[in-house]
Amino acid sequence: MSTNKSKVAVIGLGNIGKVVASNLVSGGREVIVASRKIEDAKAFASELGNLATATDVKSAIKDAGIVILSVWFNTIQELFKQYPNELKGKIVIDPSNPIAPDGNGGFKKVIGADESAGQILKGLLPDGATLVKALGSLGAASLAGEAFKKPGKVLFYAADDKSVNNTIETLIKDSGFEPVNIGGIDQSIRMEVFGELHEYGALGKAVTKAELKQPA
Secondary structure, X not given: XXXXXXXXXXXXXXXXXXXXXXHHHHOOOOEEEEOOOHHHHHHHHHHHOOXXXXXXXXXXXXHOOEEEEOOOHHHHHHHHHHOHHHHOOOEEEEOOOOEEEOOOOOEEEOOOOOOOHHHHHHHHOOOOOEEXXXXXXXXXXXXXXXXXXXXOEEEEEEEOOHHHHHHHHHHHHXXXXXXXXXXXXXXXXXXXXXXXXXXXXXXXXXXXXXXXXXXX
């Protein structure tokens, strides 16, 4: 299948990574999947079919134009340190939520109440890479269950570099959702867990654009 769209790599095959990769394949996008265990990536790619290929993390970053880091917030920081050269020139998507189990069956933030993963990662981003906060404003169950619905449900994104907006909006549409830009990376906290635009924050559920405009 020939396409002019950027190649997409999904790094990390936890709940979010697997759903994002599956949704993109359902939307006709080619994806490269990678995880620390190459066997896991190969097995998952074969489940996804012809549009998916598996490789190691370094090769996946190198071969893609868009790199989705669907790993824990702390692991993203490690990948920045490990692959600064490979990430140069790439659009790096951060879907992370800076949380950990609170010991009571819930979650707590692992950074300050007024801090966002997006802004912290922006400060650590390798030179020449472009950071986008996206694909993390819904939980894995909603990402899987609400994709490709009519009318479409919303996924928010934030980016400082507006030149990538069209590319990101196409990616979000191909994953089965309606893109809504909320501004620059300094707006990230609004779409991270507990924020006003996250499913596990004030928003409370997946919404359509029409529902978003209705007053509470």
